[in-house]
Amino acid sequence: MKKLLRPFYRSNSQNKKSSNSQTDNVESFLLIEGNFAPADAAEVLLSLLNDKIKFHTVQLLNxxxxxxxxxxNSENRINYLKQAKGRMTEIILDAQSQGEQLKIHSTIEITKAS
Incomplete structure (x- = not known):
């Protein structure tokens, strides 16, 4: 499996693009970066989606x-995540059948909610 979390951290003070106060406290983390064999991409992406679906299912029950x-909101989120999972599965299976790798880039941005 490739890099899931390489050392990367960027606060907005390091990002000169933003000037509005709502984005002044954005912190970014590079979560996934690299080329993946389809099986590895499936493991990384589908496990993440399954965890999110499980989280929202528990929230929904509560x-x-x-x-x-x-x-x-939780029902809508579950439906969206299931659709995303289906589409990602199609992309992964297509890459596998074509003998291709997948380039994946995922950044998490965190901002304090007001």
Whole structure:
């Protein structure tokens, strides 16, 4: 498996592009970067998606009777993640059948919510 988390950290003070106060506290982390064999790409991407689906499913079960709006948001998120998982699976299978590798780049940005 390739690099999942190489040392990379960028606070907005290092990123000269932003000037608005909402993005002044953005911190970025390079989570996934590199070329992957289809099997490795599947392991990395699908496990991440499965964890997110599981998280929202648990949230949904906890919210089902208490908060209709939040439960609808979790349902929508689960549906989106399942569609993304299906599409990523298609891309991975296509690369595998063509004998190709996949280049993956994923950055996580964190900002304090107000």
């Amino acid at each position: 919210l089902k009777d208490t908060n209709k709006i939040d439960s609808l």
